[in-house]
Amino acid sequence: MTDAEVIKRAKYKSSVKDPGIRGILKMMRERFVFQPNDPSLSVKLNVEFR
Numbered sequence: 001m002t003d004a005e006v007i008k009r010a011k012y013k014s015s016v017k018d019p020g021i022r023g024i025l026k027m028m029r030e031r032f033v034f035q036p037n038d039p040s041l042s043v044k045l046n047v048e049f050r
Helices: none
Strands: 005-012 021-028 031-036 045-048
Touching: 005 031
Parallel strands: none
Antiparallel strands: 005 021, 021 031, 031 045
């Protein structure tokens, strides 16, 4: 089977009232990865699951 990947524009929000950080969310079979549009920001999300 091929490795499917879904890429969406998204906002990372730490709370409901937070305006969010714009970036890209990559959803793969084994993990979710969020990368902010601004490379100087340290907010990154890399969640692995099986």
